Amino acid sequence: MTECEQSRVGREFLDSVSWPTLLRRPAHDQCYCHQCYSSDLPDTLTVAGYTYVIPRGWSRFAVSVDEDFFNHHNVWKTWLNCYHGTSIDNARSCVEHRQLLLPNDITMYGKKLEIREDHIPGEQYVFTTPSIKYAALGCYGHTYDFRSPRDSKLYTIKVVLQCKQKPDSIIAQPETVGAREREIKICPHFPNEVLEWKTKHRSSVMIYGLLLQVKGEDAEDDSNLSLCQSISITENQPHESIIIPPQSAPSNENVDNNPKSPPSNQAIDNNSKPTRSIASTYRSKWASMSRKRAALLIILVVSTFLPIAALIIGQIYKNDCPMQPWIPRWLIIFGAMGLAGFGLIFITMSITFQRCSKDTEVGNDISSYMFCLLILFFLAWLIAGSVWIFPANLEVQFNETNKKTYCHKTLYKFAFGLSLVQYSLIGVLICCCLGNVF
Ligand SMILES: [Zn+2]
Ligand SMILES: [Zn+2]
Incomplete structure (x- = not known):
């Protein structure tokens, strides 16, 4: 041979x-x-x-x-x-x-x-x-x-x-x-x-x-x-x-x-x-992957569904809250920013995935920058919203439309719920981070 x-x-x-x-x-x-x-x-x-x-x-x-x-x-x-x-x-x-x-x-x-x-x-x-x-x-x-x-x-x-x-x-x-x-x-x-x-x-x-x-x-x-x-x-x-x-x-x-x-x-x-052991590494790898996937799915659903709902409700009832006119505006801006921001992140991420692996760092950098900016904006916006929504809880009433304390029930409850959801998301995020550290 x-x-x-x-x-x-x-x-x-x-x-x-x-x-x-x-x-x-x-x-x-x-x-x-x-x-x-x-x-x-x-x-x-x-x-x-x-x-x-x-x-x-x-x-x-x-x-x-x-x-x-x-x-x-x-x-x-x-x-x-x-x-x-x-x-x-x-x-x-x-x-x-x-x-x-x-x-x-x-x-x-x-x-x-x-x-x-x-x-x-x-x-x-x-x-x-x-x-x-x-x-x-x-x-x-x-x-x-x-x-x-x-x-x-x-x-x-x-x-x-x-x-x-x-x-x-x-x-x-x-x-x-x-x-x-x-x-x-x-x-x-x-x-x-x-x-x-x-x-x-x-x-x-x-x-x-x-x-x-x-x-x-x-x-x-x-x-x-x-x-x-x-x-x-x-x-x-x-x-x-x-x-x-x-x-x-x-x-x-x-x-x-x-x-x-x-x-x-x-x-x-x-x-x-x-x-x-190697076996447990494999197992925990799979567990953490499915956990990551579930978390990603929840974030995706929340980040597309909530902004759309906020945008619609804010738009419908934009003149129905004489008590605090900033509540419907808060919802509209939240919805618009949420959709635009996550849309942009989604686009940069899909561009990144399409390119060859060498360029991933560039795309990752941009999307993580935007992610940070968005998070900062939503934090600030959440604090502003809390100032408008929570104090109003004491005197708001949903029946007499001509009084100054009126706010539409759906509008107010939705805004109230949305800010609570955001606070609990922050809580979940903190738990996840702590969980990763230990
Ligand atoms: Zn040979
Ligand atoms: Zn060596």
Whole structure:
């Protein structure tokens, strides 16, 4: 069988960076390029009871492993597959050390490992990910321009290490590239909330392959580099950490041990922050999503129905409140502002959704500005309305139309109710905010 272009160029690249040949195991090389791994083959496998995402589009250049170590710890069957995106120099150093070193470790060449500036200061962990997509992001997996010595064609080559990781060493946490704020789902197989794995346990990550993604000059770049530019923004937000539930029955590889299996208390937690099992993260994610949806629906109904009703009632009875002529005006202005404001927000939001994800920030900024302005206006308008409506409650009467204390019953009751509804909405909002904080 002839070698595919991707494997050949990858091999030429490794020669050019003097990749340690004695640590290579070509017999275990595996190419997942579109030629070698056809599109009807599975995207994922279940290995050690957890999803192993096949690195589709990548070529594995196998690295020799310590067979006795692997047999002793039953690594192939009980450890989880993961990826570590890095530079080719770091990858070589990791392979030569046979492990991923922790920050502040001193290499065998006497060099102290600094914490990468884009990692969180004070967090001395080894970072991995179950998602090849996440590992391949520009901030992790480095990309190199490479000219093939055979045909002088230019290629870009991306570098990721393929590893096995001891399940109970893993603390899973959300991605740290700001994808959640922008509502970008990085990996189709894992939620953003569990994309990053970290551990302080030495020798709990074993490298078994170097993955290279080789692309011709003309191939389009889907690596979403823009995702990485916001790292500094999200760096300091608290991570919610989850421990991967360790394997209970490692004997049978084909048993579909889905992640809903209860977390084992064997899990060792290095982290003082509260930890939860993956299963409960999934569950709470769904719960919070449906809660969000319900809240959105209520807000939509209230924000379209109430302004229309206020506009109509204010218009019908605009001369029927000699006691406080500002009450019908208050309703009309409330209705008009409500409809116009929410209409504008709706339009900007739908424009934002139609555009590609890179531009979302612009649209989000505008609509959140307008949202703030609207909220401020409604607060002020509510206070003004309260001044006109509530004191009138003491002397208002709904029968004698020619007296100065008259106000139409429907008009007055509606205005009264509307201001109460707004106050209770403020209460609900405050509760929601407090609920999110704790
Ligand atoms: Zn191939
Ligand atoms: Zn790293």
